[in-house]
Structure formats: structure tokens, C-alpha cells
Amino acid sequence: MSEQMTFPGQVTLDGPSGTGKSSVARGVAARLGAAYLDTGAMYRAATVAVLDAGVDPSDAEGVARTVAGARIEVGTDAATETVRVDGVDVAARIRGAEVTRAVSAVSAVPAVRRRLVDQQRTLVAEAGAVVVEGRDIGTVVLPDAALKVYLTAAPEARARRRAAQLGIRDESGIAELATDLRRRDEFDSSRADSPLRPAADAIVVDSTELDQQGVVDRVVALAGSVVAAGGARA
Numbered sequence: 001m002s003e004q005m006t007f008p009g010q011v012t013l014d015g016p017s018g019t020g021k022s023s024v025a026r027g028v029a030a031r032l033g034a035a036y037l038d039t040g041a042m043y044r045a046a047t048v049a050v051l052d053a054g055v056d057p058s059d060a061e062g063v064a065r066t067v068a069g070a071r072i073e074v075g076t077d078a079a080t081e082t083v084r085v086d087g088v089d090v091a092a093r094i095r096g097a098e099v100t101r102a103v104s105a106v107s108a109v110p111a112v113r114r115r116l117v118d119q120q121r122t123l124v125a126e127a128g129a130v131v132v133e134g135r136d137i138g139t140v141v142l143p144d145a146a147l148k149v150y151l152t153a154a155p156e157a158r159a160r161r162r163a164a165q166l167g168i169r170d171e172s173g174i175a176e177l178a179t180d181l182r183r184r185d186e187f188d189s190s191r192a193d194s195p196l197r198p199a200a201d202a203i204v205v206d207s208t209e210l211d212q213q214g215v216v217d218r219v220v221a222l223a224g225s226v227v228a229a230g231g232a233r234a
Contacts, residue, residue, distance in 0.1 A: 007032040007223050008129050009146035012137035016185045016196060018158025018177075019151045020212055025133040027216035029078040032223055035127035036078035039134035039141070042116050043107040044094035045072045045085050050106050051098065052085075057105040064111035072119070076127050104184055110193045117141050135188060138199035147226045149219055150198035153208045155181050 011032070013025045022038055029036035047057070049070035055062040075082030083091040093099065106112060113136075120141050124130050132141065138148035153161075159178035168174060188196040198204055203222060207215045 006129075007034055007146075007227060009226070010124065010129075010142050011131045011147045011149065011219070011223060012142050012145045012199070012202075013131060013133040013149050013151060013219070014135055014138050014196070014198065014202065015151035016135075016158070016181065016188070018155075018162045018181050019153045019207055020161060020215065021133045021151055023212050024151065024207075024215045024219065025131045026078045027212065028219045028223070029131040031216065031220045032129065032131065034078075034129040034131050035076040037076050037120065037123055037127070037130055037132045038074065038081075039116070039120050039132060039137065040103075041081075041083050041091075041094060042072055042074050042120065043112070044099050044103050045074065045083050045090055046070065046112055046116065047099045047103045047106040048090045048093060049085050051102060057102040060109045060111075063106055063109045067106075067109075067112045067115060072116070074123070076123055076130065078131075100180075104187045108187070108191045108193065113193055135196045136194035138202050139197065140194045143199070147219075147223055148199045148202040149222065150202040150204045151215065152204060152206055155185075157208045 011028060011034070013021055015021055025038070026036055046067045049072070050057055050063050050066050053066045055066050057063060071086050073082065073084040081091045083089070083094055117140065124132060124142065134141065138145060138150070155178050158181050159174050162177050163174045168177065185196070205215060205218055210218070
């Protein structure tokens, strides 16, 4: 068993879909004795609220109004995933194809981002030591975090990992996933509000040739360097 380190601060883990951010962030949180926050789950939960309300994800005003009226709850325990919308457990549903297709449009609405960023900062303040994953954590949500990591990988590698998660084995299905990942990358990187990009002081970690444990080890080592330098801050 790996030794646990005490990290009294914030680690941000940004990057595109399919890089293994969730699994890596959970593993890093466990090693650092920290809380864990999946901000992507919050945007996916908001998307569930929009879809259930029958609102077109491209209707920015309707999306903003719907999300403002929804009660979105996301837990910070790395060992247990808690995602609820108006008291209903949607942890399994948020990973489905319907939500995946619509989440980029919903998360691009500035009013939605402002509302959820406020909620994310509140959760982080309550947690203290925390590993937060998403797309704009180091650039927007927690710009003063002690350690900022941007996790990336080749689209083909990301597609194969996502396919393994979904049980897709045929090459045509994997190719379709790769195309979808590129589409989301372009959409999220070009949006006007909080585009997907590395923070200026982020450390880029390419996981194309690394397995999950290798990435966790790399991030934990980076955290150890911050602690040794006396740079961790709550």
C-alpha cells in the first residue's frame, strides 16, 4: 500500500475528456488524505435538470433559468460518488450518452458557470485540503491553488480508455468516440466563457504512455515537491 502524504492545500487537475481525470483525481486524493471534487459531475447534473425540464440545451436563457431553479448536490468523498438533482440520485445517469451529447452546450452558458463556480468554491472552502478536477479549475475556479496540473493524452488513447469504460470493443465505435472527443475539445477550447486551456503556471502531464497508477504517482510526486518547498496553502 502506498504511503499517504498530508497535503494542506488545493490540487487542480484540468484537461479534456477521456484523459482519466476522475480516476486519477480520486487516487491522488486518497494518497494525499484530501477531499475530492468532480466539477464535471456538477455540469452533467445541471444537464440532467435541463433535459428533464424539456429545455433545448442550445436555449441559453432557458438553460440558465432551469439550472437556477435546480438543487444540485455533489459530494467530496473520494470513496463514494454522490450526485443528486432535486434529491434524486443521478450518479449513473450523468455518464450516459444523452447527457454527454448535451453537456458542452449547457456548461457553456455563462450564468450556469457562474452559479456552479460559486458552489464549487464553497465546497472547496469547506473541504480544506482537496483535489479538484475539471476544465477551468486552475484558470478560473482556484487560480491560487498550490499545485495545478493539466492532464492530456492523444485523442486515440483517450478514445480507447473511454471505450473500455463503456464496454465498446469494435474499431468503428472507438473511432466514433475519438471523433466525439475532438468535437468536445474544439467546443470547450473555443467557448467565450472559461475556455479549456492550461493555466499559465500549470504542469502539463501527458498520460498517453502512462497507466492510471503512473499518472497518480506523477501527480503525488509533484505534490510532494510543493510540500517540500513549503508552497502548499489552504
